[in-house]
Amino acid sequence: MTDTPPPATRFPDADALADALAKQIAADLTGAIAVRGIASLLVPGGRSPIKLFEILRAQTLDWRRVHVALADERWVAADDPDSNERLVRDVLLQENAAAARFNGLKNAAATPQLGAAAAWNAFADIPRPFDVIVLGMGDDGHTASLFPGSVNLAAALDPDAAPGCIGMSAPSAPRERLSLNLAALLDSRRIVILITGASKWQTYTAANRSGAVEQMPVRALLRQRRTPVEVAWSP
Numbered sequence: 001m002t003d004t005p006p007p008a009t010r011f012p013d014a015d016a017l018a019d020a021l022a023k024q025i026a027a028d029l030t031g032a033i034a035v036r037g038i039a040s041l042l043v044p045g046g047r048s049p050i051k052l053f054e055i056l057r058a059q060t061l062d063w064r065r066v067h068v069a070l071a072d073e074r075w076v077a078a079d080d081p082d083s084n085e086r087l088v089r090d091v092l093l094q095e096n097a098a099a100a101r102f103n104g105l106k107n108a109a110a111t112p113q114l115g116a117a118a119a120w121n122a123f124a125d126i127p128r129p130f131d132v133i134v135l136g137m138g139d140d141g142h143t144a145s146l147f148p149g150s151v152n153l154a155a156a157l158d159p160d161a162a163p164g165c166i167g168m169s170a171p172s173a174p175r176e177r178l179s180l181n182l183a184a185l186l187d188s189r190r191i192v193i194l195i196t197g198a199s200k201w202q203t204y205t206a207a208n209r210s211g212a213v214e215q216m217p218v219r220a221l222l223r224q225r226r227t228p229v230e231v232a233w234s235p
């Protein structure tokens with residue numbers, strides 16, 4: 001662990017952030033394909049990445065060699081308006097990015113706890129370390145679906161656990177979630193935390209102060225040295 005916060009880059013607005021990050025990701029994926037013949041990109045759900053998705057999907061690269069997957073999912077049907085998979089299919093996997101390979105997390109299990117092993121098994125074809133992971137951050141300091149107060153949080157944040165998926169609970173509906181654990185998130189070459197707005201900056205600032213990781217799970221990423229983490233922020 002380290003007390004030195006990761007670099008935070010401020011952009012003038014959300015459009016400038018999305019444009020710059022989309023081009024960086026496209027360059028990373030292109031480089032990975034050149035070296036290894038294949039690339040992997042993990043993305044979040046929610047509203048924050050929509051502008052990024054709209055720009056990224058038009059980037060010119062060999063999308064046929066890119067695996068796209070989710071860092072977390074709400075345990076709802078893939079066509080539900082709250083589904084992260086639906087967001088990715090509707091917004092990111094269009095235009096040039098329609099050729100990418102996509103792995104969803106939701107499966108037929110009754111609960112995320114029961115479906116966690118099968119969800120992680122579906123990652124077997126995705127090259128690791130992941131080339132790029134984009135994550136969001138909530139005002140409560142959660143990232144992916146690693147929420148403060150979730151019954152499985154301690155296990156999810158164990159950096160020495162086997163990489164995998166874990167059932168989590170959110171404070172608001174839909175409460176049942178599935179998330180990659182910290183060990184899986186850290187099995188990557190680059191992590192970018194995308195935040196917008198003054199309240200998210202205040203949360204990020206608070207996360208860089210002393211305090212328990214369990215109170216603000218994003219601290220588990222910000223304080224570790226295993227994997228490079230960057231913060232991209234716009235007002």
